[in-house]
Amino acid sequence: MATSNSWESIDVHLLRVLHAVLTECSVSNAARRLNQSQPSVSTALRRLRDITGDPILVRSRNGMTPTERGMALLEPVKIALAQIxxxxxxxxxxxxxxxxxxxxxxxxxxxxxxxxxxxxxxxRKQAPQSQVAFHSLGPDYDYARALELGELDAVIGNWPQPPEHLRTVPLFEDDVVCLMRAGHPLASRQMKVEDYLQAEHLVPTPYAVGQRGVIDLHLARERLKRNVVAYVPYFNLVPQLLLQTDMVFSGPRLFAEYAKAQLPLAINEIPIAFPHMHFYLLWHDRTHQAEECRWFREQIMAVTRPGSRTQRMDERATVSLA
Structure with missing residues (x-):
């Protein structure tokens, strides 16, 4: 009789032997099929009999035939082997x-x-039947947890210190410029440090709790303070707010140039040497080996890495994600 924990001793080898002897109805044929010796298969069969408490195969007029218990085990064994x-x-x-x-x-x-x-x-060109969903990083969005749970495949960020528990790869860097309406008093002249600090600043709401951006960190280190008059949660509101006020906005040059191309805005260089904003791609270990996620990261890199935005749009990313 099988004991309550006897099935714990079942392994893949025994399952393969059980399947072979039940389908071949012969120990010698099962041994040939498994490319094993007959004594080895006989030993495995004895172990199976001890575990199941059943002979599994018995003699008949035409050789050997499975018992009722043996036949009942055939389908579960097939399923188990397929799953393995x-x-x-x-x-x-x-x-x-x-x-x-x-x-x-x-x-x-x-x-x-x-x-x-x-x-x-x-x-769309490489995977026309797929879809891509962009999620906005905000102060209430736990992007690290979303990556861990598989709700996100990747994140593009530019925190001064990327989270250490996530995988990262650099994408590109950008410098900080000052964006304002074309008719702003500072738009047509070179700014001095006091001009910049005393101007009315529109500032983005931090998109990660407890994180300060490149600008705020640098000003704090230099013991400087700008005149912040308003905060905005979404960058796409910035151009319209600038058009209606004398506020200025400090942000990435790529964003400023795109806004200037669409609206009567001006870009002025900042008289403070802010460090460049470094953008990188983040992902979790759970998707590191997944081929589709790996491919997705490669497409982002091919577009965002230096030289890729204006040329070589179809080249493969040269930085390994292994």
């Missing part, structure tokens, strides 16, 4: 042209529409 094979066999190669996957990425909203448009265009 599914675990062991590598997944089917990812085919972008046929994929219907939804890719999820979170970005700060000062990634201008032109850059996001290039990412979407590349994905």
């Amino acid at each position: 094979e599914a675990i062991a066999v590598q997944q089917v190669r990812f085919n972008p042209a046929q994929s219907r996957r939804v890719f999820n990425i979170a970005t700060p909203d000062y990634l201008n529409a032109g850059l996001i448009g290039q990412i979407v265009a590349r994905l």
Whole structure:
């Protein structure tokens, strides 16, 4: 009689032997099929009999025949072996042209529409049946947890110190400029430090709790303070607010140039040597080996890395994500 924990001693070898002897109804034929010796299969069969408390095979007029218990085990053994094979066999190669996957990425909203448009265009060309969902990073959005749970596949960020528990790869860097309406008093002359600090500043609401951006960190180190008069949660509101006021906005040059191309805005250089904003791609270990996520990251890199935004749009990313 099998004990309550006897099935704990079942392994893949015993399952394969059990399947072979039940389908071949012969120990010698099962041994040939498994490319094993007959004594080895006989030993495994004795172990199976001890575990199941059943003979499994018994003699008949035509040789050997499965017992009722043995026949009842055949289908579960087939299923078990199929499941084990599914675990062991590598997944089917990812085919972008046929994929219907939804890719999820979170970005700060000062990634201008032109850059996001290039990412979407590349994905549409390479994987026309897939979808991409952009999520806006905000102070209440726990992007690290979303990556861990698989709600996000990747994040584009530019925190001074990326989270250490996430994987990162650099994308590009950008300098900080001052954006204002074209008729602003500071638009047509070179700014001095006091001009910049005394101007009315429109400042973005931090998009990560407890994180300060490049500008605020640098000003604090230099013991300088700018005249902040308003905060805005979304960068896409900035151009319209600037058009209606004498506020100025300090942000990435890429964002400023895109806004200036659409509206009567001006860009002025800042008389303070702010460090460059370094943008990078983040992802979690759970998606590191997933072929489709790896491909998705490569497409983002191909668009955003230096030289890729204006040329070589179809080149593969040269930085390894392994």
